[in-house]
Amino acid sequence: MPIEIxxxxxxxxxxxxxxxxxxxxTPDLTARQITILLTVYLExxxxxxxxLAEKLGVTKPAITRALDTMGHQGLVARRRDxxxxxxxxxxxxxxxxxxxxRIGDLIVARAKDLPR
Amino acid sequence: MPIEIxxxxxxxxxxxxxxxxxxxxTPDLTARQITILLTVYLExxxxxxxxLAEKLGVTKPAITRALDTMGHQGLVARRRDxxxxxxxxxxxxxxxxxxxxRIGDLIVARAKDLPR
DNA sequence: CTATTTCGTTTCGGAGCCGTTTTCATCCGC
DNA sequence: GCGGATGAAAACGGCTCCGAAACGAAATAG
Structure with missing residues:
Protein backbone atom coordinates (compact mmCIF):
# COMPACT_ATOMS: atom_id res chain seq x y z
CA MET A 1 0.00 0.00 0.00
CA PRO A 2 1.60 3.24 -1.12
CA ILE A 3 1.60 6.41 0.94
CA GLU A 4 -1.47 8.44 0.09
CA ILE A 5 -1.09 12.15 0.59
CA THR A 26 23.23 23.26 12.16
CA PRO A 27 24.47 24.89 8.98
CA ASP A 28 22.00 24.65 6.12
CA LEU A 29 22.77 21.91 3.65
CA THR A 30 22.19 22.75 0.01
CA ALA A 31 19.79 20.66 -2.05
CA ARG A 32 22.77 18.96 -3.64
CA GLN A 33 24.35 18.16 -0.32
CA ILE A 34 21.13 16.68 1.05
CA THR A 35 20.78 14.55 -2.05
CA ILE A 36 24.35 13.31 -1.71
CA LEU A 37 23.89 12.62 1.99
CA LEU A 38 20.72 10.61 1.49
CA THR A 39 22.09 8.78 -1.53
CA VAL A 40 25.17 7.65 0.37
CA TYR A 41 23.13 6.49 3.35
CA LEU A 42 20.16 4.97 1.54
CA GLU A 43 21.65 3.31 -1.50
CA LEU A 52 27.17 10.88 -7.83
CA ALA A 53 27.87 13.51 -10.49
CA GLU A 54 25.99 11.49 -13.07
CA LYS A 55 23.11 10.75 -10.78
CA LEU A 56 22.63 14.37 -9.76
CA GLY A 57 23.29 15.75 -13.22
CA VAL A 58 26.05 18.11 -12.06
CA THR A 59 29.76 18.39 -12.72
CA LYS A 60 32.38 16.40 -10.84
CA PRO A 61 33.99 19.45 -9.23
CA ALA A 62 30.61 20.26 -7.71
CA ILE A 63 30.61 16.84 -6.06
CA THR A 64 34.21 17.19 -4.92
CA ARG A 65 33.41 20.51 -3.28
CA ALA A 66 30.25 19.21 -1.67
CA LEU A 67 32.24 16.29 -0.26
CA ASP A 68 34.86 18.73 1.05
CA THR A 69 32.19 20.63 2.96
CA MET A 70 30.38 17.55 4.19
CA GLY A 71 33.62 15.86 5.15
CA HIS A 72 34.60 18.89 7.16
CA GLN A 73 31.26 18.60 8.95
CA GLY A 74 31.91 14.92 9.58
CA LEU A 75 28.93 13.78 7.51
CA VAL A 76 30.90 11.58 5.11
CA ALA A 77 34.46 10.32 4.66
CA ARG A 78 36.61 9.57 1.64
CA ARG A 79 38.82 6.56 1.02
CA ARG A 80 40.92 5.48 -1.95
CA ASP A 81 39.70 2.41 -3.77
CA ARG A 102 17.42 12.77 12.89
CA ILE A 103 16.03 13.98 9.57
CA GLY A 104 13.98 10.83 9.16
CA ASP A 105 12.46 11.19 12.60
CA LEU A 106 11.72 14.83 11.87
CA ILE A 107 9.81 14.02 8.71
CA VAL A 108 7.87 11.24 10.42
CA ALA A 109 6.91 13.54 13.28
CA ARG A 110 5.79 16.32 10.95
CA ALA A 111 3.81 13.87 8.85
CA LYS A 112 2.03 12.68 11.95
CA ASP A 113 0.96 16.24 12.77
CA LEU A 114 -0.59 16.91 9.38
CA PRO A 115 -4.32 17.66 9.31
CA ARG A 116 -6.30 14.94 7.67
CA MET B 1 -6.26 10.29 10.46
CA PRO B 2 -2.68 11.51 10.29
CA ILE B 3 -0.20 10.44 7.66
CA GLU B 4 1.62 7.34 8.80
CA ILE B 5 5.08 6.92 7.34
CA THR B 26 15.21 25.46 -12.71
CA PRO B 27 17.81 27.07 -10.47
CA ASP B 28 18.09 25.42 -7.06
CA LEU B 29 16.21 27.21 -4.34
CA THR B 30 17.93 27.39 -0.97
CA ALA B 31 16.21 25.95 2.10
CA ARG B 32 15.32 29.49 3.14
CA GLN B 33 13.87 30.31 -0.22
CA ILE B 34 11.73 27.19 -0.24
CA THR B 35 10.48 27.98 3.24
CA ILE B 36 9.62 31.54 2.20
CA LEU B 37 7.90 30.34 -0.95
CA LEU B 38 5.76 27.79 0.86
CA THR B 39 4.97 30.15 3.72
CA VAL B 40 3.74 32.83 1.36
CA TYR B 41 1.58 30.39 -0.59
CA LEU B 42 0.27 28.26 2.27
CA GLU B 43 -0.30 30.71 5.09
CA LEU B 52 9.27 36.12 7.71
CA ALA B 53 12.58 36.95 9.37
CA GLU B 54 11.14 36.14 12.79
CA LYS B 55 9.50 32.97 11.62
CA LEU B 56 12.63 31.62 9.96
CA GLY B 57 14.96 32.84 12.68
CA VAL B 58 17.19 34.77 10.28
CA THR B 59 18.03 38.43 9.78
CA LYS B 60 15.85 40.79 7.79
CA PRO B 61 18.50 41.46 5.12
CA ALA B 62 18.58 37.73 4.44
CA ILE B 63 14.86 37.89 3.72
CA THR B 64 15.23 40.99 1.58
CA ARG B 65 17.89 39.30 -0.51
CA ALA B 66 15.89 36.10 -0.84
CA LEU B 67 12.93 38.17 -2.03
CA ASP B 68 15.20 39.95 -4.53
CA THR B 69 16.22 36.62 -6.01
CA MET B 70 12.75 35.14 -5.93
CA GLY B 71 11.22 38.31 -7.32
CA HIS B 72 13.69 38.22 -10.17
CA GLN B 73 12.55 34.65 -10.87
CA GLY B 74 8.94 35.76 -10.78
CA LEU B 75 8.07 33.61 -7.76
CA VAL B 76 6.85 36.46 -5.56
CA ALA B 77 6.15 40.18 -5.86
CA ARG B 78 6.50 43.10 -3.46
CA ARG B 79 4.04 45.87 -2.79
CA ARG B 80 4.06 48.75 -0.34
CA ASP B 81 1.50 48.58 2.41
CA ARG B 102 4.35 21.56 -9.35
CA ILE B 103 6.27 20.81 -6.16
CA GLY B 104 3.13 19.53 -4.48
CA ASP B 105 2.37 17.20 -7.34
CA LEU B 106 5.97 16.00 -7.32
CA ILE B 107 5.83 15.07 -3.65
CA VAL B 108 2.49 13.32 -4.08
CA ALA B 109 3.82 11.31 -7.01
CA ARG B 110 6.98 10.31 -5.19
CA ALA B 111 5.00 9.34 -2.10
CA LYS B 112 2.82 7.13 -4.22
CA ASP B 113 5.85 5.27 -5.54
CA LEU B 114 7.25 4.46 -2.11
CA PRO B 115 7.56 0.78 -1.20
CA ARG B 116 5.21 -0.23 1.54
C1' DC C 1 57.41 1.13 -22.78
C1' DT C 2 54.76 4.71 -24.59
C1' DA C 3 50.18 6.84 -25.69
C1' DT C 4 45.64 7.27 -24.38
C1' DT C 5 41.90 7.16 -21.31
C1' DT C 6 39.83 7.66 -16.88
C1' DC C 7 39.14 9.65 -12.24
C1' DG C 8 39.35 13.00 -8.99
C1' DT C 9 41.17 17.41 -7.67
C1' DT C 10 42.74 22.14 -8.27
C1' DT C 11 42.60 26.56 -10.28
C1' DC C 12 40.24 30.41 -12.19
C1' DG C 13 36.99 34.21 -12.66
C1' DG C 14 32.32 35.10 -11.61
C1' DA C 15 28.13 35.06 -9.00
C1' DG C 16 25.26 34.52 -4.77
C1' DC C 17 24.50 34.40 0.01
C1' DC C 18 25.92 35.50 4.84
C1' DG C 19 25.51 38.84 9.18
C1' DT C 20 26.64 43.50 10.63
C1' DT C 21 26.21 48.10 10.13
C1' DT C 22 24.46 52.12 8.04
C1' DT C 23 20.98 54.66 5.54
C1' DC C 24 16.40 56.14 4.31
C1' DA C 25 11.52 56.68 4.72
C1' DT C 26 7.64 56.46 7.58
C1' DC C 27 5.00 56.42 11.74
C1' DC C 28 3.91 57.90 16.36
C1' DG C 29 4.29 60.03 21.12
C1' DC C 30 4.68 64.33 22.96
C1' DG D 1 6.58 70.26 14.62
C1' DC D 2 10.15 67.20 16.37
C1' DG D 3 12.67 63.15 18.32
C1' DG D 4 12.70 58.55 18.77
C1' DA D 5 11.12 54.09 17.19
C1' DT D 6 10.22 51.07 13.41
C1' DG D 7 10.52 48.62 8.72
C1' DA D 8 13.01 47.71 4.78
C1' DA D 9 16.89 48.32 1.83
C1' DA D 10 21.73 49.36 0.76
C1' DA D 11 26.61 49.07 1.69
C1' DC D 12 30.35 46.36 3.16
C1' DG D 13 33.69 42.53 3.73
C1' DG D 14 33.83 37.63 3.98
C1' DC D 15 32.68 33.13 2.69
C1' DT D 16 30.82 29.50 -0.37
C1' DC D 17 29.22 27.93 -4.43
C1' DC D 18 29.25 27.62 -9.60
C1' DG D 19 31.04 25.60 -14.44
C1' DA D 20 35.01 25.43 -17.47
C1' DA D 21 39.50 24.32 -18.02
C1' DA D 22 43.92 22.59 -16.59
C1' DC D 23 46.30 19.15 -13.94
C1' DG D 24 48.32 14.83 -11.81
C1' DA D 25 47.94 10.07 -10.75
C1' DA D 26 46.65 5.65 -12.10
C1' DA D 27 44.95 2.17 -15.26
C1' DT D 28 44.84 0.34 -19.87
C1' DA D 29 45.69 -0.37 -24.95
C1' DG D 30 48.87 -1.33 -28.33
Whole structure:
Protein backbone atom coordinates (compact mmCIF):
# COMPACT_ATOMS: atom_id res chain seq x y z
CA MET A 1 0.00 0.00 0.00
CA PRO A 2 1.60 3.24 -1.12
CA ILE A 3 1.60 6.41 0.94
CA GLU A 4 -1.47 8.44 0.09
CA ILE A 5 -1.09 12.15 0.59
CA UNK A 6 -2.92 15.13 -0.86
CA UNK A 7 -1.02 18.02 -2.49
CA UNK A 8 -1.96 20.43 0.28
CA UNK A 9 -0.70 17.99 2.89
CA UNK A 10 2.47 17.32 0.90
CA UNK A 11 3.24 21.02 0.67
CA UNK A 12 2.59 21.62 4.35
CA UNK A 13 4.84 18.68 5.19
CA UNK A 14 7.62 20.07 3.02
CA UNK A 15 7.16 23.50 4.54
CA UNK A 16 7.20 22.26 8.13
CA UNK A 17 10.25 20.05 7.75
CA UNK A 18 12.23 22.63 5.78
CA UNK A 19 11.37 25.26 8.36
CA UNK A 20 12.68 23.00 11.11
CA UNK A 21 15.90 22.49 9.17
CA UNK A 22 16.29 26.24 8.60
CA UNK A 23 15.66 27.03 12.23
CA UNK A 24 18.03 24.36 13.53
CA UNK A 25 21.43 25.59 14.55
CA THR A 26 23.23 23.26 12.16
CA PRO A 27 24.47 24.89 8.98
CA ASP A 28 22.00 24.65 6.12
CA LEU A 29 22.77 21.91 3.65
CA THR A 30 22.19 22.75 0.01
CA ALA A 31 19.79 20.66 -2.05
CA ARG A 32 22.77 18.96 -3.64
CA GLN A 33 24.35 18.16 -0.32
CA ILE A 34 21.13 16.68 1.05
CA THR A 35 20.78 14.55 -2.05
CA ILE A 36 24.35 13.31 -1.71
CA LEU A 37 23.89 12.62 1.99
CA LEU A 38 20.72 10.61 1.49
CA THR A 39 22.09 8.78 -1.53
CA VAL A 40 25.17 7.65 0.37
CA TYR A 41 23.13 6.49 3.35
CA LEU A 42 20.16 4.97 1.54
CA GLU A 43 21.65 3.31 -1.50
CA UNK A 44 24.08 0.40 -1.52
CA UNK A 45 27.77 1.21 -1.81
CA UNK A 46 30.15 1.84 -3.34
CA UNK A 47 29.63 5.52 -4.11
CA UNK A 48 32.07 7.42 -6.28
CA UNK A 49 32.43 11.04 -7.32
CA UNK A 50 31.68 10.17 -10.88
CA UNK A 51 28.61 8.13 -9.98
CA LEU A 52 27.17 10.88 -7.83
CA ALA A 53 27.87 13.51 -10.49
CA GLU A 54 25.99 11.49 -13.07
CA LYS A 55 23.11 10.75 -10.78
CA LEU A 56 22.63 14.37 -9.76
CA GLY A 57 23.29 15.75 -13.22
CA VAL A 58 26.05 18.11 -12.06
CA THR A 59 29.76 18.39 -12.72
CA LYS A 60 32.38 16.40 -10.84
CA PRO A 61 33.99 19.45 -9.23
CA ALA A 62 30.61 20.26 -7.71
CA ILE A 63 30.61 16.84 -6.06
CA THR A 64 34.21 17.19 -4.92
CA ARG A 65 33.41 20.51 -3.28
CA ALA A 66 30.25 19.21 -1.67
CA LEU A 67 32.24 16.29 -0.26
CA ASP A 68 34.86 18.73 1.05
CA THR A 69 32.19 20.63 2.96
CA MET A 70 30.38 17.55 4.19
CA GLY A 71 33.62 15.86 5.15
CA HIS A 72 34.60 18.89 7.16
CA GLN A 73 31.26 18.60 8.95
CA GLY A 74 31.91 14.92 9.58
CA LEU A 75 28.93 13.78 7.51
CA VAL A 76 30.90 11.58 5.11
CA ALA A 77 34.46 10.32 4.66
CA ARG A 78 36.61 9.57 1.64
CA ARG A 79 38.82 6.56 1.02
CA ARG A 80 40.92 5.48 -1.95
CA ASP A 81 39.70 2.41 -3.77
CA UNK A 82 42.61 -0.05 -3.39
CA UNK A 83 41.39 -2.06 -6.35
CA UNK A 84 41.57 0.93 -8.65
CA UNK A 85 43.44 3.73 -7.01
CA UNK A 86 41.95 6.33 -9.34
CA UNK A 87 38.62 5.93 -7.62
CA UNK A 88 37.53 7.54 -4.39
CA UNK A 89 34.95 5.70 -2.32
CA UNK A 90 32.60 7.83 -0.25
CA UNK A 91 31.99 6.24 3.12
CA UNK A 92 29.42 6.71 5.83
CA UNK A 93 30.28 8.09 9.26
CA UNK A 94 28.66 7.87 12.67
CA UNK A 95 27.81 11.56 12.66
CA UNK A 96 26.34 11.27 9.19
CA UNK A 97 24.19 8.33 10.19
CA UNK A 98 22.92 10.25 13.20
CA UNK A 99 22.11 13.26 11.04
CA UNK A 100 20.18 11.14 8.56
CA UNK A 101 18.33 9.41 11.38
CA ARG A 102 17.42 12.77 12.89
CA ILE A 103 16.03 13.98 9.57
CA GLY A 104 13.98 10.83 9.16
CA ASP A 105 12.46 11.19 12.60
CA LEU A 106 11.72 14.83 11.87
CA ILE A 107 9.81 14.02 8.71
CA VAL A 108 7.87 11.24 10.42
CA ALA A 109 6.91 13.54 13.28
CA ARG A 110 5.79 16.32 10.95
CA ALA A 111 3.81 13.87 8.85
CA LYS A 112 2.03 12.68 11.95
CA ASP A 113 0.96 16.24 12.77
CA LEU A 114 -0.59 16.91 9.38
CA PRO A 115 -4.32 17.66 9.31
CA ARG A 116 -6.30 14.94 7.67
CA MET B 1 -6.26 10.29 10.46
CA PRO B 2 -2.68 11.51 10.29
CA ILE B 3 -0.20 10.44 7.66
CA GLU B 4 1.62 7.34 8.80
CA ILE B 5 5.08 6.92 7.34
CA UNK B 6 8.12 4.98 8.48
CA UNK B 7 11.55 6.66 8.80
CA UNK B 8 12.99 4.68 5.89
CA UNK B 9 10.07 5.71 3.71
CA UNK B 10 10.33 9.31 4.85
CA UNK B 11 14.03 9.47 3.97
CA UNK B 12 13.50 7.87 0.59
CA UNK B 13 10.72 10.34 -0.12
CA UNK B 14 12.95 13.25 0.82
CA UNK B 15 15.76 11.86 -1.30
CA UNK B 16 13.60 11.26 -4.36
CA UNK B 17 11.94 14.67 -4.30
CA UNK B 18 15.16 16.57 -3.62
CA UNK B 19 16.88 14.68 -6.42
CA UNK B 20 14.09 15.67 -8.79
CA UNK B 21 14.50 19.30 -7.74
CA UNK B 22 18.28 19.16 -8.20
CA UNK B 23 17.96 17.57 -11.61
CA UNK B 24 15.30 19.99 -12.82
CA UNK B 25 16.57 22.78 -15.01
CA THR B 26 15.21 25.46 -12.71
CA PRO B 27 17.81 27.07 -10.47
CA ASP B 28 18.09 25.42 -7.06
CA LEU B 29 16.21 27.21 -4.34
CA THR B 30 17.93 27.39 -0.97
CA ALA B 31 16.21 25.95 2.10
CA ARG B 32 15.32 29.49 3.14
CA GLN B 33 13.87 30.31 -0.22
CA ILE B 34 11.73 27.19 -0.24
CA THR B 35 10.48 27.98 3.24
CA ILE B 36 9.62 31.54 2.20
CA LEU B 37 7.90 30.34 -0.95
CA LEU B 38 5.76 27.79 0.86
CA THR B 39 4.97 30.15 3.72
CA VAL B 40 3.74 32.83 1.36
CA TYR B 41 1.58 30.39 -0.59
CA LEU B 42 0.27 28.26 2.27
CA GLU B 43 -0.30 30.71 5.09
CA UNK B 44 -2.81 33.55 5.11
CA UNK B 45 -1.53 36.98 4.18
CA UNK B 46 -0.24 39.52 4.80
CA UNK B 47 3.43 38.54 4.80
CA UNK B 48 6.10 41.07 5.67
CA UNK B 49 9.88 40.98 5.68
CA UNK B 50 9.95 41.30 9.43
CA UNK B 51 7.40 38.53 9.95
CA LEU B 52 9.27 36.12 7.71
CA ALA B 53 12.58 36.95 9.37
CA GLU B 54 11.14 36.14 12.79
CA LYS B 55 9.50 32.97 11.62
CA LEU B 56 12.63 31.62 9.96
CA GLY B 57 14.96 32.84 12.68
CA VAL B 58 17.19 34.77 10.28
CA THR B 59 18.03 38.43 9.78
CA LYS B 60 15.85 40.79 7.79
CA PRO B 61 18.50 41.46 5.12
CA ALA B 62 18.58 37.73 4.44
CA ILE B 63 14.86 37.89 3.72
CA THR B 64 15.23 40.99 1.58
CA ARG B 65 17.89 39.30 -0.51
CA ALA B 66 15.89 36.10 -0.84
CA LEU B 67 12.93 38.17 -2.03
CA ASP B 68 15.20 39.95 -4.53
CA THR B 69 16.22 36.62 -6.01
CA MET B 70 12.75 35.14 -5.93
CA GLY B 71 11.22 38.31 -7.32
CA HIS B 72 13.69 38.22 -10.17
CA GLN B 73 12.55 34.65 -10.87
CA GLY B 74 8.94 35.76 -10.78
CA LEU B 75 8.07 33.61 -7.76
CA VAL B 76 6.85 36.46 -5.56
CA ALA B 77 6.15 40.18 -5.86
CA ARG B 78 6.50 43.10 -3.46
CA ARG B 79 4.04 45.87 -2.79
CA ARG B 80 4.06 48.75 -0.34
CA ASP B 81 1.50 48.58 2.41
CA UNK B 82 -0.65 51.67 1.82
CA UNK B 83 -1.87 51.61 5.42
CA UNK B 84 1.67 51.80 6.78
CA UNK B 85 4.07 52.69 4.04
CA UNK B 86 7.03 51.36 5.99
CA UNK B 87 5.79 47.84 5.44
CA UNK B 88 6.32 45.75 2.35
CA UNK B 89 3.70 43.13 1.59
CA UNK B 90 4.91 40.00 -0.16
CA UNK B 91 2.41 38.93 -2.78
CA UNK B 92 1.82 35.76 -4.70
CA UNK B 93 2.31 35.53 -8.44
CA UNK B 94 0.98 33.24 -11.12
CA UNK B 95 4.43 31.74 -11.72
CA UNK B 96 4.93 31.22 -8.02
CA UNK B 97 1.61 29.46 -7.67
CA UNK B 98 2.48 27.19 -10.58
CA UNK B 99 5.85 26.38 -9.05
CA UNK B 100 4.27 25.51 -5.71
CA UNK B 101 1.67 23.39 -7.42
CA ARG B 102 4.35 21.56 -9.35
CA ILE B 103 6.27 20.81 -6.16
CA GLY B 104 3.13 19.53 -4.48
CA ASP B 105 2.37 17.20 -7.34
CA LEU B 106 5.97 16.00 -7.32
CA ILE B 107 5.83 15.07 -3.65
CA VAL B 108 2.49 13.32 -4.08
CA ALA B 109 3.82 11.31 -7.01
CA ARG B 110 6.98 10.31 -5.19
CA ALA B 111 5.00 9.34 -2.10
CA LYS B 112 2.82 7.13 -4.22
CA ASP B 113 5.85 5.27 -5.54
CA LEU B 114 7.25 4.46 -2.11
CA PRO B 115 7.56 0.78 -1.20
CA ARG B 116 5.21 -0.23 1.54
C1' DC C 1 57.41 1.13 -22.78
C1' DT C 2 54.76 4.71 -24.59
C1' DA C 3 50.18 6.84 -25.69
C1' DT C 4 45.64 7.27 -24.38
C1' DT C 5 41.90 7.16 -21.31
C1' DT C 6 39.83 7.66 -16.88
C1' DC C 7 39.14 9.65 -12.24
C1' DG C 8 39.35 13.00 -8.99
C1' DT C 9 41.17 17.41 -7.67
C1' DT C 10 42.74 22.14 -8.27
C1' DT C 11 42.60 26.56 -10.28
C1' DC C 12 40.24 30.41 -12.19
C1' DG C 13 36.99 34.21 -12.66
C1' DG C 14 32.32 35.10 -11.61
C1' DA C 15 28.13 35.06 -9.00
C1' DG C 16 25.26 34.52 -4.77
C1' DC C 17 24.50 34.40 0.01
C1' DC C 18 25.92 35.50 4.84
C1' DG C 19 25.51 38.84 9.18
C1' DT C 20 26.64 43.50 10.63
C1' DT C 21 26.21 48.10 10.13
C1' DT C 22 24.46 52.12 8.04
C1' DT C 23 20.98 54.66 5.54
C1' DC C 24 16.40 56.14 4.31
C1' DA C 25 11.52 56.68 4.72
C1' DT C 26 7.64 56.46 7.58
C1' DC C 27 5.00 56.42 11.74
C1' DC C 28 3.91 57.90 16.36
C1' DG C 29 4.29 60.03 21.12
C1' DC C 30 4.68 64.33 22.96
C1' DG D 1 6.58 70.26 14.62
C1' DC D 2 10.15 67.20 16.37
C1' DG D 3 12.67 63.15 18.32
C1' DG D 4 12.70 58.55 18.77
C1' DA D 5 11.12 54.09 17.19
C1' DT D 6 10.22 51.07 13.41
C1' DG D 7 10.52 48.62 8.72
C1' DA D 8 13.01 47.71 4.78
C1' DA D 9 16.89 48.32 1.83
C1' DA D 10 21.73 49.36 0.76
C1' DA D 11 26.61 49.07 1.69
C1' DC D 12 30.35 46.36 3.16
C1' DG D 13 33.69 42.53 3.73
C1' DG D 14 33.83 37.63 3.98
C1' DC D 15 32.68 33.13 2.69
C1' DT D 16 30.82 29.50 -0.37
C1' DC D 17 29.22 27.93 -4.43
C1' DC D 18 29.25 27.62 -9.60
C1' DG D 19 31.04 25.60 -14.44
C1' DA D 20 35.01 25.43 -17.47
C1' DA D 21 39.50 24.32 -18.02
C1' DA D 22 43.92 22.59 -16.59
C1' DC D 23 46.30 19.15 -13.94
C1' DG D 24 48.32 14.83 -11.81
C1' DA D 25 47.94 10.07 -10.75
C1' DA D 26 46.65 5.65 -12.10
C1' DA D 27 44.95 2.17 -15.26
C1' DT D 28 44.84 0.34 -19.87
C1' DA D 29 45.69 -0.37 -24.95
C1' DG D 30 48.87 -1.33 -28.33
Missing amino acids: RPSQALKLWHDVTLDLVRSD PPPHTVRG EKDRRNVIIQRTVDGALTVE | RPSQALKLWHDVTLDLVRSD PPPHTVRG EKDRRNVIIQRTVDGALTVE
